Amino acid sequence: MHIGLLILYGFLIGFILIFLGMGAALYIGCLITFFHLSAKTAAASALVVTLPALIVGTLINHRTHTIAYHHGNFLLKWAILGTVGGSLIIPFTNHSVYQLIISIILIVLASTILWNSILHSRKKNSSRLTKKYFPSFASTISGIMTGLAGMSGGGPLVAGMLLLDVPVTQAAATSSYIRIWTTLLGIGLHWHTMTIAWHLVVFMAFGTVLGAACAPLMMHLISQRNRDSISRVMKPLIAIILLYMGIKPFI
Template sequence: MSQILLILIGFLVGFIVIAMGGGGAAIYLGILTSGFGLSAVSAAATSLFTAIPALIVGAYSQYRSGNINFKIGNRMLLSALPATIVGSLISHYIPANIYTWIVALILILLGAQVLWQTHSSKNDETQDRSSSTGKAIFFGILSGLMVGIAGLSGGGPIVAGLLLMGLDMIQAAATSAYVLVFNTLVGLLFHMSAGNINWNFGIYLMIGSVIGAAFTPFLLKKMSTPGRTNSILRPLMGIILIFMGAKMLF
């Protein structure tokens, strides 16, 4: 019964990873630590291991659909990958409570900003190139540090940054999945040396997440028009970011 439950949980998280462009490892961390009693170190390695196959499947599906913005995604990767390595190396020297508060406040602020932009009457579609580059670098660094230090997927700041740079929710989720494939892989390599993967949980979660990731792009295509999809997923992303931040604080 627990195996079926793990597969179902993996399916739901795989859907969230691709529909929202990330957040899978953060959800896995909470489930594995509070629900199944894994240590933080083991949960971090297991969550990253579980998220990678789903990200690969989802990113490939999004690539075939032409939804990935490689120009912006590559800018984020150039800053995210070094930040992931640095975060992994310094993770043992940062007090966990200080890091938790910093990340939680950032997630809450990002969620509030996404919600504010969603309800604005008009969004400026013409983005300043230098400003977009700066935002890509900033959010890439933030995401990389989250992966390296805490074993989170880093999808929250990636998606929020992409939305604030003018991408719609579908493009943001697709581009985020592309960035997180490499970001999460680098983080996993470092976290595997610090803690063991729990294969009993990881394998079943991975099976479910791959199925969910493969199914999601087809479901999103059926969701009426892109505008309606954005009107649902974009504010939902803002709420999830705020919820994730608040949960880390309390």
């Protein structure tokens, strides 16, 4: 049953990760909430689990020409800068500060996704100033989340690309492409200090790859209208889950 749950959780989060381009923080929340790992071990383990899903999803999205490489390569530079910056902060944090940072990021990320969902549902156009500066800022925050907290930072990336008027499907696919590089960089920067729960990671990664492989195929099968409808439902749901995980340590 324990192995089955790991595979199931991995499958569901892997599917969400590629389908919406966000949700990797669910790995951390899942490992902390259901498997009682420490924040640092959960973050390191989540970073390793996320990588196979990103690679599989990106390869499939590349074959279907879903990735917006122009926007992706522009935001990638800022994400890498944020990843390196986030990794430099780690030596100055203890367990309680680290837990607080993760909780704050989860809460801010949940609020960002909810706000983005409200704007999208009302079909409000972003100002020119917002389009100019927010995507770069969001990409940098995404990198900091990877370098500091072991999150892949998909939420800010997707939000930034939507403000650039990138369709939600392309935004999700491009987010996965960017996060391959920041996740690899994050693992490389912290490999010597990472504590990974391999007994959980192996089985969860198996489910993750299955979910990640199914997501692009599902996106290809359903119509754009249904795709947008699912996205509008899933984004607030993920935001609420992340918000709960962020405030749980303080309850």
